[in-house]
Amino acid sequence: MLKITILYGAIRTGRLSIRAARAIETALKATGKAEVTFIDIKDYNLPVMQLRLKEDPAPLKEVVLIGEMLENADGIVFVTPEYNNSYSGALKNTIDYYTKEWYHKPMGVVCGSSGKQGGINASNLLQLLILAINGYAMPTKLLVPELDKSLDENGVPLNEFMAKNLTKFADEFIWFTEAIANQKKATSKR
Template identity: 25%
Template sequence: MDTNSTAFEASARSNSLADKPIRLAVIIGSNREGRYAPVIADWFLSRAESFGGLDIDVVDVAEIDLPTTFSSQPSDTVQAEQAKVAERLAAADAFVVITPEYNHSYPAGLKNLIDWHNAEWHAKPVGFVSYGGLSGGLRAVEHLRQIFAELHAVTVRDTVSFHGPWGQFDEDGQHTSPEECDTAAKSLLDRLTWWAHALRDARSVRPFSA
């Protein structure tokens, strides 16, 4: 094997990816009636769009119809829905999960979305934006870290968490004291995109095998 040629090809692949936007899937993890998730999601999406270099796809569990009962022979409708969502997740280079905290953990609809997929999460970074009461949703995030570790994903240390967000946003969805949370969002996106570039380059050279 010509090691110089192999190294050159790997470098060329890496350089060809460097200028491509990071494909970011933003997962809205709540499907409850009256949910506050759209306010948090709109706030984060505006920051992600301003950050630049991202091709963003919003995956909302409230718009996905996957059953909670798993079958070895799912119906054609279920297979079609799963395939459609799987294609979007597989196309992503990175994920940001927006989650509330329900009973010290994350929502059932979010777990269902995660469990219907596997390889789509492999060797990709995951960031978190959480909200809730005094904990700011951080207990939900800690549980999600364990789940994504099992799925060979890399979770980012930096998070954004809103403690009691219901009084923090005005009627137009704008945060009334944005400096701290804007800084947190930038830190999250800085770390997430670093990992997204690094892991995308790595997968192009050596496909991940679980």
């Protein structure tokens, strides 16, 4: 089984993008090939980053815990709403705490918005951010337009298009993660 960690980065009261996070969690589990760990940043109340984990002599236990869940992952899926044409500040703040936890990890991007573009601007910027943290960005991403019409409260797709895209993204992310995990095993790279 592959270990996949979802890092979901909206903390707004009434957030709709939780639907996208739940939907991809379900789709990844449905592949039968992944153990999924779900990190909801809202549960951790991280302060604005002042010291990265590796530089902090007395890190918060929440920061350590998230770091372990990231470090243990074979692959990471980021889920974010689009705010002001970018990913959420809460997600970026969390990402900034970590360094080696990201290295050489396959990473996927899921974005959602209330409009029709599904967070395309945020997704493009998030793929660039993945390169900056030394991750491997999967080219295919999942965009969820009109969050309230595409997915119900539990993340169940409300139309055929969304259902197909979810399955396609999950299958591709498993393939991408497995390929890199196998190569790491073969060469003992971390």
